[in-house]
Amino acid sequence: METRKADHQAPCTFCELIHGSAEVSICHEDADAIAFMDIQPVNNGHVLVVPREHHESLLEVPEELGMHLFKITMRLANAIRAVTGCDDLNIVVNSGKAAGQDEPHYHVHIIPRREGDGFDIPLPFNGSEMPDRTVLDAYAVRIISALRDPVRGGGAHGSYGAHHGHDESEAPAGVVASAPRERKTKAWRAERPVEVEVFSEVSHAVLEEGAHGELRRDPQDELRDSA
Secondary structure, three states, rough: OOOOOOOOOOOHHHHHHHHOOOOOOOEEEEOEEEEEEOOOOOOOOEEEEEEEEEEEEHHOOOOOHHHHHHHHHHHHHHHHHHHHOOOOOEEEOOOOOOOOOOOOOOOOEEEOOOOOOOOOOOOOOOOOOOOOHHHHHHHHHHHHHHHHOOOOHHHHHHHHHHHHHHOOOOOOOOOOOOOOOOOHHHHHHOOOHHHHHHHHHHHOOOEEOOOOEEEOOOOOHHHHHHH
């Protein structure tokens, strides 16, 4: 993932907490991260995991730091379950204004859940429509392409294979269950001609954006395909 470091000039509540200028109830801290109790919790035991260094959104967080924060989140989640007696949890990241981020400092919510607590993250989203399968296939192939392209995928941070020492020509794990990971790109593509054809076909189709940002094929285009 490409990291974009923004100029940090505006006041930041979390930076102030990290530097000790306000009261905070800490439940974990190390050289790179701090975790503390949310002062407006969904339920008691609601914890925020925050990097010490100021990163405004997910796009700014270096991959290594992101992995460290999630490792802390996993450890804390088990402790929070034991303390609260809640087996159900939400792990939530709001990155950007449109996603509901209210503090300009990246953070992870660990929210213990109780039946009937009134909080909800409604997924599947009832306001969306099921896109045509060709649209889903097109997105999947384009994402795979972005992961393989060091420029589109974000260089060292966006290329998992380059960053972790794996061969970039390997098929993505889980995309083609029947293809062993050691097979090269050329062989993998030869085994999956349908996916390549779908990508080529849809990339030339007329796509329109739905109310929630989803891409949908033009109805006239679908009629032409079915004719």
